[in-house]
Amino acid sequence: MSTVSLPTLTAKDLASDQEVRWCPGCGDYSILAQMKKALAGVGIPREKIVFISGIGCSSRFPYYMNTYGMHTIHGRAPTFATGLKVFRPDLSVWVITGDGDGLSIGGNHLIHAIRRNVDIKIILFNNEIYGLTKGQYSPTSRQGTRTKSSPLGSVEHPLRPLSIAIGAEATFVARTIDVDINHLTSILKRASEHKGTAFVEIYQNCKIFNDGVFDYATDKSVKADNTLYLEHGKPLIFGKDRNKGIRLHNLDPEVVTLDGGVSVDDLLIHDERAEEPSLAYLLSRMVYPRFPECMGVFRCIRRPTYEEQVNSQIEETIRTKGKGKLEELFASDDTWVVK
Amino acid sequence: MSVSPVESESAGQQKQHHRIEELESVTIRFAGDSGDGMQLAGTQFTNASAVLGNDVSTLPDFPAEIRAPAGTLAGVSGFQVHFSSRDIHTPGDRLNALVAMNPAALKTNLKDLEPNGILIINSDAFGKNDLQKAGYTSNPLEDGSLKNYRVITIPINTLNRQAVAEVKMSPREVDRCKNFFALGVVYWLYERPLEATLRWIREKFAKNPAVMEANTRSLKAGYNYGETAELLPVHYRVPPASIKPGTYRKITGNEALAIGLVSATTLAEIPLVYATYPITPASDILHFLAGMKRYGVRTIQAEDEIAAIGMAIGASFGGAMGVTGSSGPGICLKAEATGLAVMTELPVVIIDVQRGGPSTGLPTKTEQADLLLAMYGRNGECPVAVVAPCSPADCFTMAFEAVRLAIRYMTPVIYLSDGYLANGAEPWRIPKVEDLPRIKVTHPTQPNSNGNGSAKFLPYKRDERLVREWAVPGTPGLEHRIGGLEKEDVTGNVSYDPQNHEHMVRTRAQKIANIANDIPELEVFGPKSGDLLVVGWGGTYGAIVTAVERAQRKGYSVAHAHLRYLNPMPKNTEQVLKSYKKVLVPELNCGQLRLLLRGIYFVDAIGLNKIQGKPFLVSEIEDKIAEILAK
Numbered sequence: 001m002s003t004v005s006l007p008t009l010t011a012k013d014l015a016s017d018q019e020v021r022w023c024p025g026c027g028d029y030s031i032l033a034q035m036k037k038a039l040a041g042v043g044i045p046r047e048k049i050v051f052i053s054g055i056g057c058s059s060r061f062p063y064y065m066n067t068y069g070m071h072t073i074h075g076r077a078p079t080f081a082t083g084l085k086v087f088r089p090d091l092s093v094w095v096i097t098g099d100g101d102g103l104s105i106g107g108n109h110l111i112h113a114i115r116r117n118v119d120i121k122i123i124l125f126n127n128e129i130y131g132l133t134k135g136q137y138s139p140t141s142r143q144g145t146r147t148k149s150s151p152l153g154s155v156e157h158p159l160r161p162l163s164i165a166i167g168a169e170a171t172f173v174a175r176t177i178d179v180d181i182n183h184l185t186s187i188l189k190r191a192s193e194h195k196g197t198a199f200v201e202i203y204q205n206c207k208i209f210n211d212g213v214f215d216y217a218t219d220k221s222v223k224a225d226n227t228l229y230l231e232h233g234k235p236l237i238f239g240k241d242r243n244k245g246i247r248l249h250n251l252d253p254e255v256v257t258l259d260g261g262v263s264v265d266d267l268l269i270h271d272e273r274a275e276e277p278s279l280a281y282l283l284s285r286m287v288y289p290r291f292p293e294c295m296g297v298f299r300c301i302r303r304p305t306y307e308e309q310v311n312s313q314i315e316e317t318i319r320t321k322g323k324g325k326l327e328e329l330f331a332s333d334d335t336w337v338v339k
Numbered sequence: 340m341s342v343s344p345v346e347s348e349s350a351g352q353q354k355q356h357h358r359i360e361e362l363e364s365v366t367i368r369f370a371g372d373s374g375d376g377m378q379l380a381g382t383q384f385t386n387a388s389a390v391l392g393n394d395v396s397t398l399p400d401f402p403a404e405i406r407a408p409a410g411t412l413a414g415v416s417g418f419q420v421h422f423s424s425r426d427i428h429t430p431g432d433r434l435n436a437l438v439a440m441n442p443a444a445l446k447t448n449l450k451d452l453e454p455n456g457i458l459i460i461n462s463d464a465f466g467k468n469d470l471q472k473a474g475y476t477s478n479p480l481e482d483g484s485l486k487n488y489r490v491i492t493i494p495i496n497t498l499n500r501q502a503v504a505e506v507k508m509s510p511r512e513v514d515r516c517k518n519f520f521a522l523g524v525v526y527w528l529y530e531r532p533l534e535a536t537l538r539w540i541r542e543k544f545a546k547n548p549a550v551m552e553a554n555t556r557s558l559k560a561g562y563n564y565g566e567t568a569e570l571l572p573v574h575y576r577v578p579p580a581s582i583k584p585g586t587y588r589k590i591t592g593n594e595a596l597a598i599g600l601v602s603a604t605t606l607a608e609i610p611l612v613y614a615t616y617p618i619t620p621a622s623d624i625l626h627f628l629a630g631m632k633r634y635g636v637r638t639i640q641a642e643d644e645i646a647a648i649g650m651a652i653g654a655s656f657g658g659a660m661g662v663t664g665s666s667g668p669g670i671c672l673k674a675e676a677t678g679l680a681v682m683t684e685l686p687v688v689i690i691d692v693q694r695g696g697p698s699t700g701l702p703t704k705t706e707q708a709d710l711l712l713a714m715y716g717r718n719g720e721c722p723v724a725v726v727a728p729c730s731p732a733d734c735f736t737m738a739f740e741a742v743r744l745a746i747r748y749m750t751p752v753i754y755l756s757d758g759y760l761a762n763g764a765e766p767w768r769i770p771k772v773e774d775l776p777r778i779k780v781t782h783p784t785q786p787n788s789n790g791n792g793s794a795k796f797l798p799y800k801r802d803e804r805l806v807r808e809w810a811v812p813g814t815p816g817l818e819h820r821i822g823g824l825e826k827e828d829v830t831g832n833v834s835y836d837p838q839n840h841e842h843m844v845r846t847r848a849q850k851i852a853n854i855a856n857d858i859p860e861l862e863v864f865g866p867k868s869g870d871l872l873v874v875g876w877g878g879t880y881g882a883i884v885t886a887v888e889r890a891q892r893k894g895y896s897v898a899h900a901h902l903r904y905l906n907p908m909p910k911n912t913e914q915v916l917k918s919y920k921k922v923l924v925p926e927l928n929c930g931q932l933r934l935l936l937r938g939i940y941f942v943d944a945i946g947l948n949k950i951q952g953k954p955f956l957v958s959e960i961e962d963k964i965a966e967i968l969a970k
Contacts, residue, residue: 016820018832047815052653062820063833068812070656070683071822072649073675079641079649084657084812086637086650087610091657091812109649112642310637317632324633326602330769334535335588336390338579 009046011036016066027178027204028057031125032064034181038188049092052081054101057132058125058204061096075106078113081120086307092192095122099140100130103159107139111168116306117196123188124161124199127206128213135209147209162284162298165199166277172198173280173299178205179218183229183295190297196305216288217295226288230296235267238292246286253282255291272300357566358573364423365529365577366431369521370448371440371461372409373402373416376518380438381418382764383522383539387531388422389589389766392579396421396881397764398430398954403619403702410464410472415447422529424578428730428881430763432956436528438521440464440495442473449485457571458488459524461517463496491570495520502560503553512550516557523561530576533558583768590767592731592760593620596690597627599738600662601634607746607778610659614639614650619702620758621664621692644669648676648689655685656821658782658811660742664690667709668699670753671716677751678717681847683821684799684807686745686752688738689723693757693877695952704952705758707877708928713753714906714935720844722851724748725906727755729880732767734760737903740858743778748854749806755905757927759954760878783808786816798831805850854907861909865891865898870968872919874944876902876932879925879955886960895968902932908939916942921967923947925960 014036022028039049049067053059055074062069068091072080077095085093095113102110102124113120129147130136136149140161144153165173172194176187184202191198203214216226228238228246236246237258245267247256256262271279280299287293318324369377369384378399389395398419407414421431436457439445441464452458465480479485480492499520503513519540526533537555544551565574590598604611613628613636615621629638637659641647644665651661663673670691680687693709695701713725724744728737734756741752786794787808796817799807810817819831827834828842863872865887875883880901887899900915902908916922916936924933925947933946947963949955 045815047813047818050812051820062822065820067818069820069822070653071820071824072652073679073823076645076649076676079646080653080656082639082646083612083614083650083653083655083661085653086639087612087654087659088657088812108642109646112646310639314632314635314637318635321633324631324635326605326772326775329598329601329631329634330772331586331588333588333590333594334386334390335586335769336392337586338392338582338584 009040011040013046014039014066016064018063020064021060022057023208025207026057027127027206028061028125030178030181031123031184031202031204032061034184035065035188038185038192042189042192044092044192048090049094050084051094051096052077052084053096054106055132056098056101056130058096058098059101075101075104076109077101078106078109078120078122082113082116082118082306085118085120086310089119089307089311093120095120097122097124099124099126099128099138099161103139103161103164107164111164114165114168114170114197114199117169117171117303119196119305119307121191121194121198122200123191124201125204126161126201127204127210128158129206129210131206131209160284160287161201162199163281166281166284166299170199170299171196171301171303172297173284174198174297175201175203175293175295177203177214177217177295180295187297190300194300196303217293226292228286228292228294230270230272230283230294230298232270232272232297235264235269237264237267246291253286253291272297274299275301357569359530359576360573361576361578363425363577364421364427364431365435365575366419366421366433367436367438367525367529368417368419368434368448368451369438370415370417370444371438371518372443373404373406373414374409375416375440376515377416377418377440380518380522381420383536384525384531385420385422385764386535386539386589387526387533388420388577389587390535391532393422393424393577394427394580394582395423395589395765396427396430398759399762401703408472410441410443410469412443412447412473415444417444417448422577424580426580426582428885429954429957432958436525438525440517440521442470442475442479445479446473446475452488454487456488457528458485458490459521460490460492461495461521462492463494489571493524493564493570498560498564499557502556506549506553506556508549508553513553516553519554519557520561523558523563524565524570526558527562527565528570528574530574533562582766585768587766587768589764590732590735591623591762591764592728592734592756593623593692593762594627595732595734595767596728596738596754596756597624597631599735600628600688600742601631601636602735602775603739603742603778604660605634606775607660607742607780609780610635610637610654611662612637612639612651612654612659613662613664614641614647614654615664616641616644616647616669618666618669620694620761621666621669621690623761624664624690624692644672645676648673648687651687652676652680652683652685655680655687656683656812658809660686660688660746662688662690664692666692666694666702667696667712670709670712674717677723678719678721679823680751681717681721681723682823682826684749684847686749686809688741688745688752688754690754690756692761693755701952703758705878705954706927706950706952707755707757707879708931708950709755710876710905710928710931711934713755720848722848722906724750724752724851724854725755726752726904727877727902728760729877729901729903731760731763731765733880733903735767739776743776744854744857746778746780746809747806747857748804748850749809750851755877757878781809782811782814783817784814797829799826800829801846804853805846852907855910858904858909860911861900861902861915863898863900863915866896867898868918869896869898870919871895871897871921871923871964872916873897873899873923873925873960873964874902874916874932874936875899875925876905879927882955882957882960883925885957886964889957889961890964895964897964897968905932913940916940921945923963923967925955925963927954
């Protein structure tokens with residue numbers, strides 16, 4: 001028996017008194033439910049949790065959590081989270097963003113928060129569409145997507161959120177899907193436990209403006225063939241019959257069938273702790289229909305966090321030079337006395 | 340060496356006793372190429388004069404380019420120092436002496452030198468090429484065009500090379516010491532002690548003994564040269580000023596601001612988080628604060644201007660004093676986040692060190708054209724408190740005020756400094772720590788309502804001043820959400836109700852208006868009523884106060900009032916404005932305060948407007964006063 005009794009929260013304790021106002025059938029409901037479930041299980045007191053969001057459908061999220069929260073301005077949530085976390089390392093700070101908020105208007109802040117490795121959890125709800133402004137294409141919409149602002153199909157090449165995060169030197173990168181509730185919960189828990197910026201992309205269905213865009217990864221009849229669930233130290237195997245895998249051919253991945261000619265030993269082994277991000281990046285580039293899309297933790301390494309370093313410089317200076325006194329500060333230049 | 344029009348003995352002759360003449364005030368400018376170290380020479384001269392007990396006021400003037408092509412007019416950098424045995428408020432209108440290190444410096448600065456003024460020229464820099472680069476077709480040292488000045492030509496490069504010949508350094512490094520040679524000459528001319536500068540050289544170059552030795556030799560050689568060569572038959576003394584007793588130091592506006600922020604937050608016992616993106620002329624604030632880790636200051640060099648204010652507001656949400664600093668272009672980018680801080684009613688201090696605009700404008704020059712931006716530059720009805728320091732040392736006091744008002748009223752406070760205040764220096768009477776105010780910070784720990792029998796925290800419940808409570812994350816039982824959507828009164832829940840919106844807009848405005856109960860009344864210098872009131876704000880204080888004093892001595896019925904609180908303005912502002920027949924508003928813009936005074940108080944104010952990237956000369960204001968009162 002443990003001698004310390006941690007406060008045990010239930011998912012219900014984490015629900016605010018506000019009516020949830022997403023569209024019926026929206027993937028956000030599931031993410032909200034799994035977030036409450038995940039956080040109820042990690043032992044962080046409610047008052048130590050802060051949700052910070054930008055603008056968009058996903059960004060209403062903080063209003064529905066009975067924690068501290070701030071619904072900020074479009075794309076800038078990581079900046080508020082950084083300013084808070086830099087002197088409040090005691091808090092568990094979560095950024096809720098979307099594909100438009102995080103990768104279009106807020107792309108700059110996203111990459112710099114990740115680069116600094118601030119100990120915040122960035123959850124990007126990717127529905128490949130602008131929902132709150134009623135259905136324009138987003139920076140993750142597939143080329144050819146027909147929307148109100150792209151009636152003949154979008155000509156823009158989409159961004160891959162995880163490739164961006166890895167390119168920005170992320171220490172934790174993962175992907176999951178709104179409807180795969182057990183996997184979603186486990187990934188949110190992993191993110192919560194990570195020390196440093198945790199970047200999680202969640203495939204999220206927009207019922208109204210982009211319904212079914214992730215069916216290939218969620219439909220029971222095909223998903224096993226179109227997704228690959230990553231496990232650290234395990235070979236990259238997928239498929240309904242678990243008979244397909246990913247092998248490296250020169251510098252590129254290729255799908256192989258495990259038969260007489262190819263064995264498990266020929267397959268890539270997943271290593272989320274690899275210091276070099278090359279493998280994780282390669283996985284982030286695997287896109288349906290040519291490849292199964294990877295789910296799970298792509299990368300999880302330890303690097304000092306931003307606030308650890310900022311605060312240790314301060315502590316070290318105070319330790320070696322003493323705490324500053326205002327009298328010394330005032331006299332930090334030549335002084336003279338007038339009588 | 341030649342001295343004209345006064346003849347002098349040659350350097351080799353036996354030293355004579357020099358005549359010493361006492362002066363009340365002197366204005367001198369060091370001018371040279373931006374690589375010539377003129378800012379450093381000027382700063383050191385200011386220090387030496389301040390330590391001697393003079394009142395000082397400075398005006399650095401440097402190009403936006405880090406190194407414009409050497410020798411060109413665009414690359415000229417200047418540093419003006421006004422030092423006096425009287426209480427002074429400006430860096431001086433006309434120069435009594437000018438140091439010109441090259442033809443370009445001579446050409447761009449000569450117009451400011453008074454007739455018969457002292458002109459010290461580095462004759463080694465007046466070759467054919469140098470003259471050509473500055474656009475001279477004939478050599479001004481030979482063509483008689485300088486005959487109305489007391490010209491002292493010195494081959495500074497040559498003499499400096501001789502002085503440091505024994506120090507092992509590259510020729511390039513040797514020539515870099517020549518500013519200290521020139522400085523030494525000027526120290527002799529105005530009888531300044533060398534000690535403070537020698538100590539500075541020792542500390543600055545402690546790790547580079549050769550450079551330390553060379554600069555020391557250059558400075559002393561310049562001084563001795565002045566004395567031995569008898570550059571002028573007279574040299575000057577400016578006695579100490581009789582200023583208020585106390586311990587003083589020299590301080591620039593940006594230093595005073597940084598120290599003010601640290602002092603206010605240290606005494607309030609809350610962490611200071613300063614987030615900013617580098618921009619001229621505000622970057623020095625970051626440099627100063629980044630060096631104050633012993634005081635627990637956290638500085639963040641953000642990825643952009645928007646990030647910087649987001650970080651500051653995020654810090655304030657967590658219970659720190661979040662501060663961001665920038666100049667006009669950056670303040671434009673911060674507008675949306677400023678609105679969020681208005682809506683979420685969180686304290687944040689937003690520093691705008693104004694520079695010439697619009698757009699990139701004149702990055703290194705001063706202007707006061709962001710007043711209306713500070714007042715109204717946001718979407719929606721979005722009032723914030725606005726304060727403006729009036730002198731470099733006042734930047735300390737107003738930094739304290741900005742922090743105090745932000746915390747006491749849970750609001751953004753925009754702090755309008757400018758390039759002139761930020762880089763200009765004056766003596767600062769060091770306050771006693773025990774005399775400084777303690778800003779009270781309260782974070783609630785208990786719910787503030789007991790509706791329906793269950794204790795609850797209502798984030799938008801207000802006190803009698805209409806201020807909400809500052810509950811911070813980590814406090815059990817006070818979990819709440821805030822954001823940019825309109826808030827329901829009291830609960831802070833999202834609300835689109837029309838009546839509630841109007842109520843909240845008016846409440847936020849009234850909260851800012853209530854600050855008028857908490858700030859000092861507008862002070863009047865001069866008669867309490869009369870013919871003319873001169874009203875200023877910000878960095879024009881020194882020029883206005885000096886001009887008004889002079890006009891008063893001439894017998895004019897004129898008074899001066901200076902607004903350091905722009906929103907809200909002091910309660911007695913209207914009464915003061917209406918006690919005079921006429922009101923004059925000098926501003927370094929096209930009339931922004933005048934527009935406010937006319938709009939708010941229906942006062943038919945007259946404008947005096949200058950938009951040249953330079954501060955007012957005292958004479959410009961003096962002339963305008965005379966013109967108005969002559970009618």
